[in-house]
Structure formats: C-alpha cells, structure tokens
Amino acid sequence: MKKSIIVSTLILSSSLTFAFDLSAIAKNVVENVTKEQTTTQETSTSNLSDTTVSNGLKEALKTGVNYAVTQLGSNNGYLNNTAVKIPLPDNLAKAETLIRSIGGDKMADNLINSMNTAASKAAPKTAEVFVEAIDKMTLTDAQAILSGGNDAATNYFKANTSDSLKKLITPIIQETMKENQVASYYDTANNLYKSNVKGLVDNSGVMGLAKNFGVDSFIPGSSDESLDEYITTKAIDGLFTMIGQKEAAIRANPLEQTSSILKEVFGK
CATH class of the missing domain: 1.20.5 (Single alpha-helices involved in coiled-coils or other helix-helix interfaces)
Incomplete structure (x- = not known):
C-alpha cells in the first residue's frame, strides 16, 4: 500500500x-x-528609405484631401454629416429654441442650410491649397507627422494652410450668403447690437423684464465674428476633420492602404 x-x-x-x-x-x-x-x-x-516614408505619407495625405474635398463638396456634404455640420452661431444658437417655438422653423432651417451649402460650394476650391502644402513638406515634417498622433497631420495643415484657406474661401462664402436674406438680417442686427442697441436694451429695463419671464438666456448677444467669418472657420475645421479621419483610417486599416507605397509604409 x-x-x-x-x-x-x-x-x-x-x-x-x-x-x-x-x-x-x-x-x-x-x-x-x-x-x-x-x-x-x-x-x-x-x-525603408526616408524618401519612401516621406512619399508614402504625402500620398496618404493627398488621399485624405481628395476624400475630404469630394465628400464635403458634394450636395449637402456638410449638412448631412454630423461630424462637420455647421450649426447656428453661439450667440444665435441659444435663441434657436425660442425662435422655433414661435414659428421660426423655416427661418432657422433656411440659415443653417445656407451656411452649410456655402461651405460645400467652397470645399472643391481648397484642394490646391492642401496639395501645395503637402508638396512643400520637408522630411522632418513628414517624420514628425508619421510618428505623431492621429491629429499630427491636422496640426501641420492648420499651421501651413489656415491663412491661405481663409483668403480662398471667404469670397465664396460671402457670394453664396448674399443670396440669403436671413444672413443679411443677422449681420445687421449683430452690428447694431454691438454698437448701440445693447446699451439701450439694458437701460430700458427690457433685459430685466426678460429675466423676470425666465427668457433672458434666449436673448442672443453680440459677436465680434461676422457670419461670413464664422462659416469660413467652420468650413475649414470640417475639412481638417475629414482629412484627419481618412489619415487615421489609413494608419489603422489595411483595406484603406490602397496603393503599394501605402501598404509599404503603413502596413509595417
């Protein structure tokens, strides 16, 4: 045992x-x-040679630019994209609920649609500015973007294209928004409010009356930014967002690496 x-x-x-x-x-x-x-x-x-790495990144960014311009430049490209849709300016957005509650749906929708349409009309014109910035990219720039986060390319574009994009987009936005009567009302009211009306409203006690009724938070304030400037800024932000999305997809998804050089650089 x-x-x-x-x-x-x-x-x-x-x-x-x-x-x-x-x-x-x-x-x-x-x-x-x-x-x-x-x-x-x-x-x-x-x-991989430095040239290969640099060229691979440049192709990825040009792919992102083409994607952004094509998507946002299409009919309702901004309006139907929740990531980049341009909302009412902050000083009018807080009045939107009140405007709609008294039958102003058509006015609010008209202004929102016009802003987004103007941005979509401007988008196709921006490709050249982005491509020029990409072509001027140094090897050091390319290495910093490649080793950086998903917003590295966006930061590069912000530093190297923002001024040129504003100069290019602003006239297109202005021309498009001229067709919208609501937009002209906005700028006129905003300018009046900034120059004279604000003091009169405060002194007359209308603001106090609004507070008593609990609607003072709905009264739009003035803004130092014109409607054209606001739309231009939002249009550019939307382009950056879409380019960044495409770049991130190319980095992470082999199916997005649609050329041999993209596979060679990002597939590693």
Whole structure:
C-alpha cells in the first residue's frame, strides 16, 4: 500500500514537474517568437528609405484631401454629416429654441442650410491649397507627422494652410450668403447690437423684464465674428476633420492602404 502511494506520488510529482517545464518552455517560445516578430518588423521598417516614408505619407495625405474635398463638396456634404455640420452661431444658437417655438422653423432651417451649402460650394476650391502644402513638406515634417498622433497631420495643415484657406474661401462664402436674406438680417442686427442697441436694451429695463419671464438666456448677444467669418472657420475645421479621419483610417486599416507605397509604409 505504502509502495503504491509512493509510486503514485512520484508519478504525480513527475507529471506536475513536466507540466511546469512545458509551461515554461511554451512561455519561452512565445517570448522568442514575439521578439523575432518585433525585430523583423523593426528591421523591415528601418529598411525603408526616408524618401519612401516621406512619399508614402504625402500620398496618404493627398488621399485624405481628395476624400475630404469630394465628400464635403458634394450636395449637402456638410449638412448631412454630423461630424462637420455647421450649426447656428453661439450667440444665435441659444435663441434657436425660442425662435422655433414661435414659428421660426423655416427661418432657422433656411440659415443653417445656407451656411452649410456655402461651405460645400467652397470645399472643391481648397484642394490646391492642401496639395501645395503637402508638396512643400520637408522630411522632418513628414517624420514628425508619421510618428505623431492621429491629429499630427491636422496640426501641420492648420499651421501651413489656415491663412491661405481663409483668403480662398471667404469670397465664396460671402457670394453664396448674399443670396440669403436671413444672413443679411443677422449681420445687421449683430452690428447694431454691438454698437448701440445693447446699451439701450439694458437701460430700458427690457433685459430685466426678460429675466423676470425666465427668457433672458434666449436673448442672443453680440459677436465680434461676422457670419461670413464664422462659416469660413467652420468650413475649414470640417475639412481638417475629414482629412484627419481618412489619415487615421489609413494608419489603422489595411483595406484603406490602397496603393503599394501605402501598404509599404503603413502596413509595417
């Protein structure tokens, strides 16, 4: 009986030892394979020339620009895209509920539609500005963007295209918004409010009366930014957003790497 127990114990002990050894071996194998894969990946990446890396990034950004311009320049490109849709300006947005509650739906919708339509009309004209900025990109710029976060390209574009985009887009926005009577009312009212009316309203007690009725928060204030400036800024922000989305997709999704150089640079 004792002999049997001893034998069983030895067998169990041997089995456990073997199991532990097998576990250790498996762990070592996994670690070695991981190291080899990492080394292979690093070697493969380091084998890419600086020119290849730079060209790959530039193609990715041009793909992003083409995507943004095509999407946002289409009919209702801004309006139907929740990520970039241009809302009413802040100083009018807080009055939107009140405006709609007294039958002003058509006026509010008209202004929102016009702002987004103006941005969509301007979008196709911006491609040249972006492409020029990409072509001027240095190797240092490209490396910083490639190793940076998903907003690295957006930050580069903000620094290198914002002024040119404003000069290009503003006249298109102004021309388009001339057709909208509500927009002209907005600018006229806003300018009057900033110059004279605000003081009269405060002195006459109308603001106090509004507070008594609990609607003072709905009274729009003035803004130093004209409606054209507001739309231009939002239109540019929307372009940056869409380019950034496409760049992030190319970085993360092999299916978005649609050319050999994109696969070579981002597939690593």
